[in-house]
Amino acid sequence: MGYARAKHYLLTGEKIDAKEAAKIGLINGAMPAAELDAYVDQYVDKLAALPTQSLRWSKSTINVPLRQMAASMMDVGMAYENVAARTADHVEAISAFREKRKPAFTGK
Structure with missing residues (x-):
């Protein structure tokens, strides 16, 4: 999936x-x-049936950029999650989920 589609979802x-x-x-x-x-x-x-070491090394190589990308975004993502958890919209999201209703977000 490309970046634009991932962002959309x-x-x-x-x-x-x-x-x-x-x-x-x-x-x-x-x-x-x-x-x-x-x-x-x-x-x-x-x-x-494949050669174990080659499979291991291929998997490790393919995962390098994924790990680098995740590490580069983790601190910022966690900080924003922490900020978002203190908003009225976050409280509303949890309440709506528990009450099985559509949330009414206010942007606060």
């Missing part, structure tokens, strides 16, 4: 079903629950 909070998540690359596949165990078994067997 982050900002709107739109729900994504499994079929759409697979279509946009958020997950690598979607299938009926009855087929899941067989798929997982086949996938695990495929990975188990």
